[in-house]
Amino acid sequence: MVCSNWYLCSKVYVPRRDFSGCRFLGNSGKWFLVADSQSNLYIVDVFSEKKIDLPRLELVSCEGCVHSLEPLGDGDFNEALVRNSAGIRKSAEKLRGRVWVDEETRDYVVVCRFDRCDFIRFCKKGDDRYSEIQTRVGVNVFFKGQDDMVLNGYNLYVFTPCYSLRHIDLSGKDGFEDVIEQPMFTWYKPFPSAEEEERMRAFKVISESYNIAVVTRSGEVLLVHNYAYESATTFEKHRMFGVYKRQLKDLDPETYKPCLVEVDSLGDEALFLELGITVPADATFGIEPNSIYFTRDDRFRLMPLSFLDICVYNLATKSIKRFPTLSSKFKLKDAQWFIPS
8 A cells, every 4th residue: 555645754554454365456545445365355444443344246136147256265256157057267366346435424336347257246335235237248349348447436437448438327226327328439549659659669668558537526537548668778667658538529420539639737636547536636645736646557457567666657747756665665566556535
């Protein structure tokens, strides 16, 4: 865990709860979504003993359910189609999740999925089992699959391999609802600038990803291009980010292809890429304006070449600030930025 103002603090907080063998899948403020060694899920306040137990992943509403998950006793699951004994082993290491908690009401939403699976499961406060969202069976071709996912309150945004945005409303009492049923347009990869092309020819690209982020104040969805590259001579690693938004007023009348416009500035906001949201800059909490906070790009889906890279990227100056002493001092295997509330 990396607090947004950790470098302003002189103390390291040691939680009273033992998190040995646990994985932190995501966070919402001080609340973290945790999976223990048996893949039991719960939400915990890392600064207190407050804990919210969640249903087991295999407990799911029959309505709309196509897949079954059978626990194998070691944290892994056997995934199969309903009424089909043959299945695929899903490793606990491939479990991914998103969480949102309302600080005032303590309402919450939890969304989970396994890497390379065809469904998403979610539950809300008061649920004793999950509901299942299909991402392939019976789904519009533009909405098939999952490349990234952002949970903002009861709004779930799924970025698909077709570069389309699926917006799902989870607030209803009876399951979920697709806000946009028939997409009229899709997103396309932005063309790299001449400067980027020159850089990519001179260096070896290590990893590359496209993510989405929601501007909290306006609700606008941004596309973020992130790639790491390595010098052929010094082997020094570098990272670049590009932020884009859709320019819908200039749609091509034949293809409905939207123009992607590069965003030069986030203004007085900062983008926490793993959370997929922007927040107002705040000097008290050490949150810098017009900056992207990042740790790794395989938080949502498996990327073999991904590596831990705790950094803050300034969008205006295109400069990056890293914290090597943090990794070396604590011998970190993983880290997440979070915003204490």
